[in-house]
Amino acid sequence: MLGREKFRSFLLSVLILAVFLAIWQIASMPSTGDQVVDEEYAKLVGSAAATGQKSSFPTPAEVGKKLFEQLSNPFYDRGANDKGIGIQLAWSVSRVALGFGLAALVAIPLGFVIGMSRLIFSALDPFIQVLKPISPLAWMPLALFTLKDSNVSAIFVIFICSIWPMLINTAFGVAAVRKEWIDVSRTLEVRPLRKALMVILPAAAPTIMTGMRISIGIAWLVIVAAEMLVGGTGIGYFVWNEWNNLSIANILVAVLLIGVIGMLLDMCFARLQRAVTYRD
Amino acid sequence: MSLFSDPFNSSIRLRCECGEHASAAEHEASRSRKLESSSEALNARVVEQAVMRAIFPEDSLRRRFLQAVGTPTALAAISSIFPLAAAQEAFAQGSGKLEKTNVKVGFIPITCATPIIMADPMGFYKKQGLDVEVVKTAGWAVIRDKTLNKEYDAAHMLSPMPIAISMGVGATATPFTVPAIENINGQAITLAIKHKDKRNPKDWKGFKFAVPFDYSMHNYLLRYYLAEAGLDPDRDVQIRVVPPPEMVANLRADNIDGFLGPDPMNQRAVFDGVGFLHILSKEIWDGHPCCTFAASKEFMTTNPNTYAALLRSIVDATAYAQKAENRKEIAAAIATPNYLNQPLTVVEQVLTGTFADGLGAVKKVPDRVSFDPFPWESFAVWIMTQMQRWGQVKGDVDYQKIAREVFLATDARRAMEQSGLKAPGASTKTFVIMGKTFDPAKPKEYLDSFAIKRT
Numbered sequence: 001m002l003g004r005e006k007f008r009s010f011l012l013s014v015l016i017l018a019v020f021l022a023i024w025q026i027a028s029m030p031s032t033g034d035q036v037v038d039e040e041y042a043k044l045v046g047s048a049a050a051t052g053q054k055s056s057f058p059t060p061a062e063v064g065k066k067l068f069e070q071l072s073n074p075f076y077d078r079g080a081n082d083k084g085i086g087i088q089l090a091w092s093v094s095r096v097a098l099g100f101g102l103a104a105l106v107a108i109p110l111g112f113v114i115g116m117s118r119l120i121f122s123a124l125d126p127f128i129q130v131l132k133p134i135s136p137l138a139w140m141p142l143a144l145f146t147l148k149d150s151n152v153s154a155i156f157v158i159f160i161c162s163i164w165p166m167l168i169n170t171a172f173g174v175a176a177v178r179k180e181w182i183d184v185s186r187t188l189e190v191r192p193l194r195k196a197l198m199v200i201l202p203a204a205a206p207t208i209m210t211g212m213r214i215s216i217g218i219a220w221l222v223i224v225a226a227e228m229l230v231g232g233t234g235i236g237y238f239v240w241n242e243w244n245n246l247s248i249a250n251i252l253v254a255v256l257l258i259g260v261i262g263m264l265l266d267m268c269f270a271r272l273q274r275a276v277t278y279r280d
Numbered sequence: 281m282s283l284f285s286d287p288f289n290s291s292i293r294l295r296c297e298c299g300e301h302a303s304a305a306e307h308e309a310s311r312s313r314k315l316e317s318s319s320e321a322l323n324a325r326v327v328e329q330a331v332m333r334a335i336f337p338e339d340s341l342r343r344r345f346l347q348a349v350g351t352p353t354a355l356a357a358i359s360s361i362f363p364l365a366a367a368q369e370a371f372a373q374g375s376g377k378l379e380k381t382n383v384k385v386g387f388i389p390i391t392c393a394t395p396i397i398m399a400d401p402m403g404f405y406k407k408q409g410l411d412v413e414v415v416k417t418a419g420w421a422v423i424r425d426k427t428l429n430k431e432y433d434a435a436h437m438l439s440p441m442p443i444a445i446s447m448g449v450g451a452t453a454t455p456f457t458v459p460a461i462e463n464i465n466g467q468a469i470t471l472a473i474k475h476k477d478k479r480n481p482k483d484w485k486g487f488k489f490a491v492p493f494d495y496s497m498h499n500y501l502l503r504y505y506l507a508e509a510g511l512d513p514d515r516d517v518q519i520r521v522v523p524p525p526e527m528v529a530n531l532r533a534d535n536i537d538g539f540l541g542p543d544p545m546n547q548r549a550v551f552d553g554v555g556f557l558h559i560l561s562k563e564i565w566d567g568h569p570c571c572t573f574a575a576s577k578e579f580m581t582t583n584p585n586t587y588a589a590l591l592r593s594i595v596d597a598t599a600y601a602q603k604a605e606n607r608k609e610i611a612a613a614i615a616t617p618n619y620l621n622q623p624l625t626v627v628e629q630v631l632t633g634t635f636a637d638g639l640g641a642v643k644k645v646p647d648r649v650s651f652d653p654f655p656w657e658s659f660a661v662w663i664m665t666q667m668q669r670w671g672q673v674k675g676d677v678d679y680q681k682i683a684r685e686v687f688l689a690t691d692a693r694r695a696m697e698q699s700g701l702k703a704p705g706a707s708t709k710t711f712v713i714m715g716k717t718f719d720p721a722k723p724k725e726y727l728d729s730f731a732i733k734r735t
Contacts, residue, residue, distance in 0.1 A: 040642050044625060045553065048553050054532060054552060054553045054554055055551075078616075078618055080416075081415065081617070082617040148429040149429060150429075150431060228418065231418040232417075237418075240525075241416070241617070242621075244525035
């Protein structure tokens with residue numbers, strides 16, 4: 001019964017995709033207008049301009065062709081400013097990993113402290129609430145000006161944007177550990193460090209993992225914007241470079257790959273989250 | 281023997297050979313003067329002399345040897361045992377060792393950067409013994425910050441930027457230098473196709489324009505052009521800053537009505553059927569500077585030899601780019617994804633000056649863009665008058681001092697002579713912009729003469 005349901009949902013997904021592609025194909029069909037300019041002029045401009053139109057949105061077939069081109073040779077290196085999409089994605093993922101890792105190192109211990117003390121929580125709450133909604137693009141000029149290194153700045157922006165959900169969730173998870181469990185550990189005279197690691201951490205782990213899952217999503221969102229700004233390497237730079245060339249097909253390829261990688265990252269954390277979930 | 285006398289000349293010191301001079305010494309002095317005008321020949325001569333001195337410690341021996349075998353034979357014989365040509369080349373690369381051979385230079389992907397970019401694939405940096413990485417950068421503010429951060433050793437900048445940075449306008453004050461201009465002319469006003477009947481700037485009230493940066497020739501030229509037509513650029517139109525690569529996308533999306541931007545963006549708008557070329561910037565001011573090759577004063581003083589080698593590469597590349605017959609080859613070298621990332625035909629149209637105007641006509645303007653490295657101090661003075669005119673700088677400005685400190689005419693002159701180019705003798709000149717003459721000696725009077733200004 002369950003297998004059948006799964007099959008039907010899969011079928012529906014494929015159908016939705018097919019309809020979407022068909023609509024896209026029809027909507028982006030190049031209209032075959034007559035050439036309105038002379039031969040010499042037509043040679044100097046794009047095919048759309050020669051028929052008196054603006055260049056049009058690429059068709060799914062064109063995007064598919066570009067996707068195949070990019071994926072069949074993802075690791076080429078033709079100089080500092082022209083590297084394959086695989087290398088660019090690797091750069092972005094490593095930046096995210098570094099920024100996110102640093103954020104986790106800071107957010108989880110700090111969240112513990114905040115969660116265990118109502119006083120500190122209330123004192124820090126206004127700062128967290130103000131800093132949390134700041135866009136990565138607003139941090140970027142500040143980071144470049146003060147840190148004086150574009151690569152470090154990009155990692156800093158990932159760090160500062162992905163720290164908040166982890167911090168808040170850790171604090172919340174720690175604060176919400178059932179009082180009875182704490183009381184039991186107190187009765188058994190468990191030392192504070194042991195209490196934190198053996199009682200509170202496992203109890204708060206599902207909430208912490210939820211925070212980390214939100215954060216990795218944010219980090220992946222932010223990296224594209226940050227790399228578009230500082231340039232050099234990464235998938236964000238790739239998008240910017242293709243925008244520069246007005247190559248919508250290549251941008252769509254990048255958009256698709258950004259989505260896929262984002263999904264994979266989310267799946268990793270979903271699995272981790274399931275691993276630490278417990279039933280009361 | 282004077283330092284620059286010909287060691288292969290056996291008759292030296294006996295008498296003046298040409299008979300023009302009373303003594304051999306005077307004859308030599310005149311020869312040296314002639315030689316000095318070409319420093320490359322001069323360098324070669326110094327090297328030859330050193331070699332001959334080493335081989336013949338005694339001058340009489342050298343003279344007897346030359347008389348016996350004849351100068352051409354002697355030259356051939358010595359060249360066969362000592363690589364004279366290689367030694368001369370090594371000497372031409374500068375007397376000092378390069379402090380730094382791995383150099384990073386930032387650029388914005390526009391044709392103004394042609395000499396900086398092409399010097400990489402076409403080997404002009406390598407020729408000077410430099411290993412330069414040219415890095416594509418997202419916008420002018422980023423290139424400014426990365427250069428101030430020392431991530432870049434030198435960079436492609438808009439000509440007003442080093443002046444503004446040196447003055448501390450819109451940046452932390454840091455002394456910057458411009459040893460070479462990249463290009464003159466080569467910009468255009470591009471309008472959206474829907475405005476093809478509004479060719480008179482007086483009809484442009486309410487338009488939204490884009491320029492690449494506040495401190496850019498594009499901003500000043502557009503403002504100048506609008507003000508000459510009686511429009512106040514701050515009140516009658518909107519001028520916003522958009523990085524060059526995003527201009528065409530914005531024009532297409534109807535976010536802006538037009539832009540005064542760098543190529544290849546103007547031509548790209550035509551290529552995509554989005555806009556047309558209203559006028560080329562050379563029709564506003566023929567010979568205006570646009571982009572520069574800039575480095576901080578600190579880089580120049582701590583790495584003088586590397587700096588000089590970089591400058592020589594840029595001047596060589598600029599000279600090569602100026603020749604019309606090389607333009608197609610250059611277009612092919614820089615249109616690739618690693619550099620401009622544009623269709624080849626777009627870059628070719630910009631560089632060759634045979635282009636589609638966006639309205640169905642093919643135009644031929646071979647000097648649409650020119651490459652001339654000489655940083656006229658008058659350019660800097662004009663830029664400062666415009667900074668004042670539009671309220672970017674308040675109060676008095678020491679025009680001549682800043683111009684001299686930032687635009688290094690002397691360094692450029694030396695590098696140009698080493699590349700065998702004719703450098704102008706003077707460092708200032710007057711020029712005409714839309715019929716109005718600018719005299720660099722009277723910037724204040726010039727500024728006062730405008731009706732529309734923010735001073």
